Amino acid sequence: MKDKYRVVIVGMGKRGMHHASAFQANGRFEVAGVCDIDATRLNDAAAKFGASVKGTDAAEVAKAVKPDVFCFCTLPNIRASMVKIGIESGAQLIAMEKPIALTSAEGFQIRDLLAQSGTKAVVSHQHRYGTHYQKVGELAASGALGRIHTVYGTATGWMMHMLSHLVDYLRWFSGEPEAEWVLAQAAGRGKLTDIHPSPDYIAGFIHFANGVHGVIECGAGAPDVPEVDYWWRKCRIGAQGVDGFAEVLTGGGWRAVTKSGACSGGGSMNYDLDMPPYVQQMADWLDRDSAVHPCNFASAYKGFEIMMAFCRSAAQSGQVALPLTAPADEIDLLRRSVPDRKILLSFAASAKEYPA
16 A cells, blocks of 8 residues: 555546546545657646656656556557556556457457456446436435336447446446346447447347346437437436336436335536546555455456447347357447448437438
8 A cells, every 4th residue: 555656647638637637636646657649738738747757658658657557548449558558567557448448359358468467457437426326326226116127228429439338337227237148239330430430329138147137229329318408418327126217317417216206316427526536446446455446347348248249249130148258350240240321310419420
């Protein structure tokens, strides 16, 4: 246990700056090194956070700092290489953005690298720290909904941005069960060339070992959430039990109906509020092995496998059993199988992101 943990942050864009600000505001951390290939962003970040080391080469910065925490907020096409750098730097913990990887082949590689090194890792599903998410999590765990039989999630953003969030919170609300199989379908090729490559729309079902059934829609065909104005926050995640239901809207609070009656409350995604507890729990886990971070890699990886199984099912048809036993390039499978047909939207506002 240290009084202060040294942090290297790679990628000083929007998310990197959110991480750096949260680390620097927490007295248990010091932003000792920053890295970005953009000189202006790099110099601005180094000056703002007083980083003693800066550079455009992540491996060189990490080698110079020898960090306790290696955090990377890069584009998603270089995940495994960043994990390798973090491990080789001697970091005790690696903090990474979602998704874990773009394919199960790379995901398997990252999983094995972390297992072999014993390095702790967390994945930034930080929405769960919102008070509205916490309230639904508490209701689901309290028994107020009775036996939970169904969990559901919808998001208008595309898969590589949003699906791992949906799966993570569905697993949380249903008691963190193992998934046994999925069945999914996909449509639209427009976002398959995006830096976060995805079908325009993917939807399907998850069957969990505890009997809970999950239902997910993500992308152009996902329904509107009219209670929320901001398009990227039109996400609805909930749990249904024999005695009631509870759901959270990423940009619009929470609501529930139980045997005690109806209730609701506010809350909206807010990095300034969500990032501090996410970072604090890294310090807790570094201090004590028993204080496992809720966003730990092992849990996030189970959600990642569900996402990859969705892709395989959509590309190859039929149910896909979990856990996955062999690696694949799921994005290539989708590129070869999703028909080149006009995507049909669920509401007009999605047209700005999914043009005909």
